[in-house]
Amino acid sequence: MKKDFIVGLITGLIIMILVVILYIGSNNLVEYLNLSGIYLGNQQEQELEVEDKFNILVQYLDRYYYEEINTEDLIENAFKGMLEGIGDPYTVYYNEEEYRRLLESTEGVYSGIGVVVTYDEENSQIRVLSPFIGSPGEKAGLLPDDIILEVDGISVEGMNLEEAVGLITGEEGTEVVLTIYRESEEREMDFPIIRETIDIPTVESEMLENNIGYIQITDFDSVTYNQFMEALEGLEEQNQQGLILDLRNNPGGLLHIVEAIADEMLSEGLIVYTEDKHGNREELRSDGSRSFDKPLVVLINQYSASASEILAGAIKDHEVGTLVGTTTFGKGLVQRPFPVGDGSGLKLTVSKYFTPNGHYIQDVGIEPDVTVEVPEELRNQLTFERDEDVQLHKALEIINDQLN
Template identity: 45%
Template sequence: MQDQELERKEETQEEILETKNPGKKPGFGKGLITGIAGTILVAVFAFYIGCKATGTNIVISTGNGTSTVSKGDTASEILDKDTVSKIKELAAYVDMYYYDETDTQKLQDGLCEGLLEGLGDKYSVYYTAEEYEASQISTTGEYYGIGAGLRQDEDTMVVSISKVYEGTPAEEAGLKDDDIIESVDDVEATSMEVSDLVQLIRGEEGTTVHLEIYRPSTGENISVDVERKNVQLPSVTHEMLDNQIGYVYIQQFEKGTATQFEDAIADLQSQGMKALVLDVRYNLGGMVTSVVQILDDILPEGVVVYTEDKNGNRQDFTSSGDTYLDVPIAVLVNGDSASASEILAGAIKDYQYGTLIGTTTFGKGIVQTIFPLEDGDAVKLTTAKYFSPKGNNIHGVGIEPDIELEYEYTGDQDAGYDKAYDNQIQKAIEVLNEKLNQ
């Protein structure tokens, strides 16, 4: 079995990054950029894929056996005699005339990247071993770091801490929200993009990173060494609103998200939850196994999403019906709700199990599959389309909400975010109260 993805777009693999965003936004932030970046991972690939030439054929070996690509197939057509000759000719020109030293490995990687670029599909890409390893962080939510969210002012390049997560090395070291990071291991924080700075903060488990911090709240300059540990960031937050209406925000669909969601629902139910606001705004995606498990907790028995490849092979993902929510539900969506978020929204809409509120979703309805290669590199290819339970493919179209409502923050723009002034949340509360009073 291979890794399958339904991905909105690629992002740099960070701890958690938040870009500057004008106007008031929810605490999760419109500018939030995470390493997940819309990746939906179906299953972990437990085998390897290797290729070797055997005369006029190429044999692809997997944990499930082997398959042979014949001379007339795409691989043989691409690597024909003329193309191989041209590559050698280009390499000769580079060797003779390029003004600087060359890196053979980078040139070889460039050939692989170029092959995938030739598909004209932005979702099909080639990963070096390092890029592939980094991408795995995005699907598990785990990495060796300090457990702090970072944001960078796009004008001044100043980097500050947007959130210190509970139980992480950052909290243990005494770091606080809004602390300004002046340097990381003697590298000035303002000298690079925050995504690159995060790579400096990460490292091997048990090692330390030295930070120079300025704390605006007290005017202190602080030097601190923080130990890097295996960190798993929370992807679900929840709270009880007025009138026993529960609120759950899902930031990404990661490895542990379904469990976190179940814990959140259990806590809200213990408090007497009568209705639920489920917020997937700005959620770019995640693991399909995670969103399917969450839909299994919400919906009655039936198909929640299915995929079809170019040969018409269909794979169904279902809810068992063993557990389901029997309270009114409102789902908040917007143009940055993508992939797994659209699977959730599409299933709830098709089953008429809740009210969608907000703006039309992103529209990512195709599947990517990651094939790890024998040398540690990997290739990601678009391999299928996915469909909502009623057979709707939303790629390039998105899902229209039941209630169209542009986001507006009605409170003080200079004060901290408050859900009481989030017009979409307030609309959801209004809709749920009407249902509770029926």
């Protein structure tokens, strides 16, 4: 009797399942059971197009996630995550607002605190590379190598460079608080800073002793070439006998701008060349119509990066000047912005660049011809008193020796 009951029960269950399958279809059975709280585990695998898989994930989140989902944010972050998956901190997706700020930042005018930051790949940290002289960040006391921990109480851990910059920049007159860690003092510090419109003076110049000219380039923005030429011509009118070109703490900038400046300094020949993943080579050359034929010293340090390394490397390989200071940052990759069409955009690493003699400097940098270390107690200072600047003193000494 008991055995007949069990057989009957099993038979009834089988018939019920067959009826359900016929009624709702086999493809929907799993979903029907899942909605009933019955999970079957592994289902039959099938190939899915990327778009189909993405839509399925969104549907699961929309239906089952315990809180409401902002689909627009979800999609934007999916785009960001796709590019972050490459593992290159310089290849980034920008939403419309971020892409607008990116384009503005190369025009020499934007609203923020006037500080260039970089991504420390080894330690996954956002670090201050260089505050602009006279900027809100410099006046507040930020220094090169400060590690940014938080912006307005929001941790930047896990953020890419552009996300952190997006928090730091903002409307003129508003306040932002940066929490940093200063390794040299082994402590955290808060810096309240009022944002300003930053009209970046990328070039400063003056005449030093014995008619030795001095030009400092802090960035290579769209305004830099004209500012450089104005400074160079002004020093020539004062009968300069030699030139010190200061690229210390210069984080780089626009490739075509550094090309134009190099063209003013070099005789005919190669300035830099790039190679993409297909081996295509593109050369930037000086036409030789103008060149600098007086004693020249270039000051560099560990914060001289990218475009400033292109200029320093070209001058070194052409043997038209002497590099003084410490080994440069070591960024030998070229990025280009690409609009998507809806206001958003990408910045992609598109090629490697090489100095005229074929040196690839990524993570290596350019070594100076004459190494001059800054005293340890001054290494985190953005500027020095003239009598403390041992690198500048060495540059003056080298040029004076050539003039005598």
